[in-house]
Amino acid sequence: ILNVEQSPQSLHVQEGDSTNFTCSFPSSNFYALHWYRWETAKSPEALFVMTLNGDEKKKGRISATLNTKEGYSYLYIKGSQPEDSATYLCASPNSGGYQKVTFGTGTKLQVIP
C-alpha cells in the first residue's frame, strides 16, 4: 500500500492570509498526484492532476507544485477566503495501476473571517 501523507492535519488562518500545506508520497514508481477539495457534507472535487516533475498548476487563488524526485507536492492558497474552508486531499495511484489510488488523510483548513 502506497504511503501518502499530508501535513498539517488541520490549520486555522485569518481571512486574507496566504497558506500552504504539504503532501508527501514515495518517489519510486510515480504515476500522478491528485489534489481534491472536500467541503463538509459534499463530495470531493478535483482541483489538480499533476504528472510531471516541476509541474505547477493554478486555479484562481489556488496553486500546486510537484517534485517527483523528492516525493512531495505543495498546495498554496493566496489571500484565503472563508469559502476556502474545506479539507484538502491529495492522492496518488500506486504501482498497481492508475485506478488504484491511495488518498492521504487530508488537511482541514478553516478560514476565520
Next chain:
Amino acid sequence: NAGVTQTPKFQVLKTGQSMTLQCAQDMNHEYMSWYRQDPGMGLRLIHYSVGAGITDQGEVPNGYNVSRSTTEDFPLRLLSAAPSQTSVYFCASMSGNNNEQFFGPGTRLTVL
C-alpha cells in the same frame, strides 16, 4: 448529465443483514471505484473496476463484493453486515489514466 449517483443516501442495518449500495454514472467512464471514509483514516479503496466485466480488490475488500455488468453501474454488496462496516461510502468514476475522479454524493451506512 447527472454525473455519479448513489442510492440510498442513508441506511441503517442490523448485524448480519445484507444489502446493495447502488452506484451509476452517465459519463461513459471506464474506471469506477468504491471508497469508505472513516474518521482519521481518509478515503480507503474497497474495490475498483477498469471496465465492464473486470473488477479487482482495493485496500480493504473483506466483507464486500462488486460486479460490473455494464459500463454505467457498479453496485457494492455487503454480504453480512458488521458494525465495523459503519462508514460513509463513496463511489467514483474516472475517464482514463491520470484523470480526475468524479465522486458521488455518498451513502452513510450504520450497522447496529
